Amino acid sequence: MIELNGVSKLYKTVIGVNDISLSLGAGVYGLLGPNGSGKTTLINLILGQIKPTLGTVRLFGKNPWRRSYLLRRVGLCPALEFSYPRISSLQWVTYLVQMHGFTQHDAKQKAIDALKLVRLDHVMHQPMTEYSLGMRQRAKIAQAVAHDPELLILDEPFNGLDPVGRFEMTALLRQWAAEGKSLILASHILHEVEAVDPSFLLIYGGRLMASGSPAEMRRILANSPNTLSIRTDDPSRLAAYLTQDAAIKNLKFIGGDAIEIETLSASSVLEKLPAAAAEAGIVIKEVTSSDESLKSLFSTLMKIHRGEIETRISV
Amino acid sequence: MIHWIRGAQATFGFELRRSLTWNRFLVAVGLALFPPVMLNVVVRTAFVSNSVIAAGVSEYSVFAIIFLVALVCVLSLLLWATPNVQSELEGKTWSFIAVRPGARIASYLGKYFLAVGISLAVSCTALAGCILVANSYQGLENPLKTLGQLSLIYAMACFVYAAIFSLLGTIFIKRAMVVAAGFMIGVETFLSLVPAVVSKVTMSYHLRSIGLEWIGNFLPETSLPEYEMAYGEPWPVWMHMTCIAIMTILALAIGMIVITQRQYVTSDQT
Numbered sequence: 001m002i003e004l005n006g007v008s009k010l011y012k013t014v015i016g017v018n019d020i021s022l023s024l025g026a027g028v029y030g031l032l033g034p035n036g037s038g039k040t041t042l043i044n045l046i047l048g049q050i051k052p053t054l055g056t057v058r059l060f061g062k063n064p065w066r067r068s069y070l071l072r073r074v075g076l077c078p079a080l081e082f083s084y085p086r087i088s089s090l091q092w093v094t095y096l097v098q099m100h101g102f103t104q105h106d107a108k109q110k111a112i113d114a115l116k117l118v119r120l121d122h123v124m125h126q127p128m129t130e131y132s133l134g135m136r137q138r139a140k141i142a143q144a145v146a147h148d149p150e151l152l153i154l155d156e157p158f159n160g161l162d163p164v165g166r167f168e169m170t171a172l173l174r175q176w177a178a179e180g181k182s183l184i185l186a187s188h189i190l191h192e193v194e195a196v197d198p199s200f201l202l203i204y205g206g207r208l209m210a211s212g213s214p215a216e217m218r219r220i221l222a223n224s225p226n227t228l229s230i231r232t233d234d235p236s237r238l239a240a241y242l243t244q245d246a247a248i249k250n251l252k253f254i255g256g257d258a259i260e261i262e263t264l265s266a267s268s269v270l271e272k273l274p275a276a277a278a279e280a281g282i283v284i285k286e287v288t289s290s291d292e293s294l295k296s297l298f299s300t301l302m303k304i305h306r307g308e309i310e311t312r313i314s315v
Numbered sequence: 316m317i318h319w320i321r322g323a324q325a326t327f328g329f330e331l332r333r334s335l336t337w338n339r340f341l342v343a344v345g346l347a348l349f350p351p352v353m354l355n356v357v358v359r360t361a362f363v364s365n366s367v368i369a370a371g372v373s374e375y376s377v378f379a380i381i382f383l384v385a386l387v388c389v390l391s392l393l394l395w396a397t398p399n400v401q402s403e404l405e406g407k408t409w410s411f412i413a414v415r416p417g418a419r420i421a422s423y424l425g426k427y428f429l430a431v432g433i434s435l436a437v438s439c440t441a442l443a444g445c446i447l448v449a450n451s452y453q454g455l456e457n458p459l460k461t462l463g464q465l466s467l468i469y470a471m472a473c474f475v476y477a478a479i480f481s482l483l484g485t486i487f488i489k490r491a492m493v494v495a496a497g498f499m500i501g502v503e504t505f506l507s508l509v510p511a512v513v514s515k516v517t518m519s520y521h522l523r524s525i526g527l528e529w530i531g532n533f534l535p536e537t538s539l540p541e542y543e544m545a546y547g548e549p550w551p552v553w554m555h556m557t558c559i560a561i562m563t564i565l566a567l568a569i570g571m572i573v574i575t576q577r578q579y580v581t582s583d584q585t
Binding site: 011044047049050051066068069070071072074076078080081082083084085086087091095096098099100101102103104107140143 | 317318321322324325326328329332333336406407408410411412413414415416417418419421422575576578579580
């Protein structure tokens with residue numbers, strides 16, 4: 001479906017994406033990266049909106065640059081916020097569907113169906129300026145799905161959504177994936193993407209740092225250098241038990257009931273905890289990872305990429 | 316091709332609906348009323364103050380009409396045709412439109428025809444008002460014929476200048492209106508008045524020549540023989556029309572190529 005070979009994009013002296021090679025078949029993908037990591041540039045390259053400085057891009061087997069007919073098969077929901085005074089979501093979505101070459105009648109029907117799908121049909125005649133951020137986000141999704149594309153690309157679709165909106169959005173995307181259609185979900189928040197159970201593409205500093213299934217990502221997270229905080233009834237004994245593991249780089253006692261462990265592989269430490277509880281009778285009350293944030297993971301992956309730290313995992 | 320036509324129709328309709336606001340309506344009415352009001356003020360003042368000046372004003376009324384309406388026509392085209400890409404990029408709506416098959420060209424054409432339509436409506440209204448005013452003072456020989464001929468000339472002007480301004484809008488995103496205004500002053504005003512072959516590349520030369528052919532001499536302080544001495548033997552009207560048509564098609568075609576080739580990215584998309 002999508003193939004990139006050694007793709008780099010420079011904006012004058014700023015690198016948008018740097019030497020990305022990947023091949024994606026039909027499926028559900030989570031494009032994860034902090035803000036400014038190159039996600040939107042990558043999407044624009046895939047859709048032929050910008051031309052790579054180096055490398056080649058293929059969408060459905062063809063170079064998307066100047067082949068806008070390929071876009072008939074794609075729906076995009078950009079992250080951008082916009083405002084059309086006095087224009088209703090029905091008028092806006094109808095207009096954008098018409099741009100696909102549909103007659104006004106067909107376009108209007110498709111727009112109504114799409115707005116029903118995102119549960120905006122009750123306000124579809126109201127001006128979009130009267131919508132909440134979440135409602136505008138749903139209208140943006142509607143314009144992306146209205147022409148029934150094979151591939152849906154969503155850039156930060158959870159922005160501005162309240163918890164109910166996030167739940168509904170997740171359900172909608174799961175339904176989309178369940179129908180066998182392809183989806184690329186770009187976000188900087190891991191758990192939002194994780195909810196749709198995609199294969200992950202981790203992008204940072206314009207580089208594709210890692211890719212894989214959710215299980216592989218969990219393995220990367222577990223096997224990456226990490227900092228764990230463990231609350232226990234006997235920190236000293238637990239520390240003694242765990243320091244037998246060579247993967248531990250540093251260990252600190254926090255307060256009277258916790259230890260903080262810097263480790264090269266969180267999984268090797270976590271695997272020992274049940275044994276510590278069973279064999280040594282140590283009560284483990286709580287285990288948290290202070291490095292769960294995506295930024296920290298990317299920072300780690302970047303260090304691995306540069307060869308600054310060793311790891312037992314391949315990325 | 317069908318994508319372009321349907322897309323252009325959709326853009327025309329959508330943009331027209333967007334523009335149906337009191338603000339924009341009042342701007343259009345203001346533009347349309349400016350020339351007849353100005354003409355009325357000038358002629359009335361001249362008539363009241365001095366009968367000699369009044370005779371002069373009567374003599375120059377067609378030129379005054381053409382000058383005032385041209386000003387309004389160009390202003391309207393600057394407002395409507397030039398920001399064709401800029402408005403989408405600034406409004407952050409470009410990404411929604413550009414990811415549709417052929418939508419860049421469809422949007423470009425739709426906005427072009429809307430700019431032509433609105434500017435022509437404004438110009439013709441202003442023209443009708445001016446001719447009414449002029450006719451009420453001095454009695455034009457054949458006001459309806461003059462209105463028809465001038466309307467046709469303004470229609471040609473709207474088509475060609477909208478195409479040129481739209482092209483400039485695709486090339487100079489942030490300063491398109493300034494560049495277009497500079498083009499009108501530098502090329503279409505000063506260059507077109509240069510008594511040399513170079514003036515023939517300007518559209519105002521061709522429009523002026525059609526006017527001279529149809530309406531007769533409307534240029535103040537210049538006789539037709541003098542004009543012909545400076546600018547050469549007059550061409551037949553169809554040749555001027557062909558030049559205008561070629562320029563319109565050329566500007567539109569180049570604009571379509573530019574809009575499909577350029578990598579437009581909004582500032583917060585990196």
